[in-house]
């Protein structure tokens with residue numbers, strides 16, 4: 234075993250998200266949520282982008298999140314598999330609509346609280362620390378229909394009530410919290426990101442940035458409440474990360490890349506530094522955006538910045554002053570020029586481990602707060618061979634190189650709390666709704682049309698990751 238380049242106590246684990254794994258979409262009193270309205274197939278994108286209003290379910294569509302991988306009923310088996318790999322952290326989310334089925338009630342749904350309490354107790358039984366996201370692409374549909382979701386200021390009250398309920402109910406069980414998953418995705422996929430649907434004649438930029446302001450205030454208030462409930466709580470923001478590279482060294486391309494990075498980092502600038510960045514005023518002017526703020530908002534943002542900065546990293550991105558639309562891809566629904574210097578996954582997501590080191594150095598230079606990589610992985614098709622095994626060397630290769638880049642960043646002086654790979658157990662893809670885009674170390678027998686036994690089996694990467702964890706990253 235070679236020497237570990239990771240500090241003692243470094244957290245190792247994997248992530249799932251309620252909306253992509255639990256299923257049981259109407260059980261235990263759960264209300265309908267945005268993700269429940271996303272079909273698999275050609276209608277998915279217009280709904281995700283907020284361009285098509287889908288407020289009722291249609292009999293002629295397949296909705297993959299309704300049953301997902303049935304984590305709701307199988308979590309004991311799944312957590313046992315995570316424990317077998319030696320996880321010390323497991324990231325998941327709470328479905329808001331299990332705790333407040335409509336979202337604007339004043340009393341929570343006890344069955345929802347009981348479910349998550351059992352889940353977190355199960356983690357603790359094995360010494361696994363839960364890292365919990367309050368909103369992972371998931372807003373109760375009632376709030377979308379009645380209030381227009383995050384465009385309405387009242388969402389701040391509903392969200393902070395929900396957050397307080399969670400902090401109090403799971404006090405002592407959960408210490409690490411994230412407020413919004415990939416908060417910047419609100420700009421790129423407004424319905425799945427924040428429940429936004431646009432009306433004809435509206436300026437979508439105005440709606441998105443007003444909604445962003447509400448989320449930022451809600452996130453700061455949730456951070457305040459988390460600290461009040463238990464000073465030991467640690468709250469993070471969460472960025473869909475990956476630096477933009479200039480496509481060439483033409484100054485206009487360099488400027489375009491800087492502007493694209495700012496578009497995403499805007500959110501983290503506010504959450505980590507406690508104030509709107511200087512560039513925001515000009516950007517808003519150019520987009521015709523005028524944000525309505527309440528007195529006291531600036532103080533809330535300033536006083537309750539996050540404890541740490543978490544992020545996902547799948548791919549780096551490229552920008553040019555002149556974006557050639559025929560040469561783009563969209564990892565995490567963020568449009569990017571294809572980078573001719575790197576390989577790409579079957580879904581066109583660039584594979585760039587050095588980009589992770591670059592991104593982490595930039596983020597620490599900018600924020601000076603501990604970083605936590607809470608999603609990283611490769612979506613790929615898996616084949617079961619004649620011996621019934623899945624030899625996913627491509628996934629092992631991807632993870633190995635990214636973990637190694639993360640170790641390089643640590644040696645660069647970046648403090649990192651842990652490494653959490655995405656989709657430790659195969660689950661429904663957020664962007665496509667497919668099951669065949671698999672990230673897992675554990676295979677789930679289910680196809681894109683919802684057929685299969687849901688049985689779990691260990692891939693080759695399962696045994697590899699176990700060895701990585703036991704050696705604290707020394708044996709890659």
Ligand code: BG6
Pocket residue numbers: 250253370414415473545565608612655661662663664665670
């Ligand atoms: C992130 C999300 O964007 O990337 C996850 O937080 C998502 O929810 C993951 O599943 C991978 O994306 P996809 O579209 O391949 O599932």
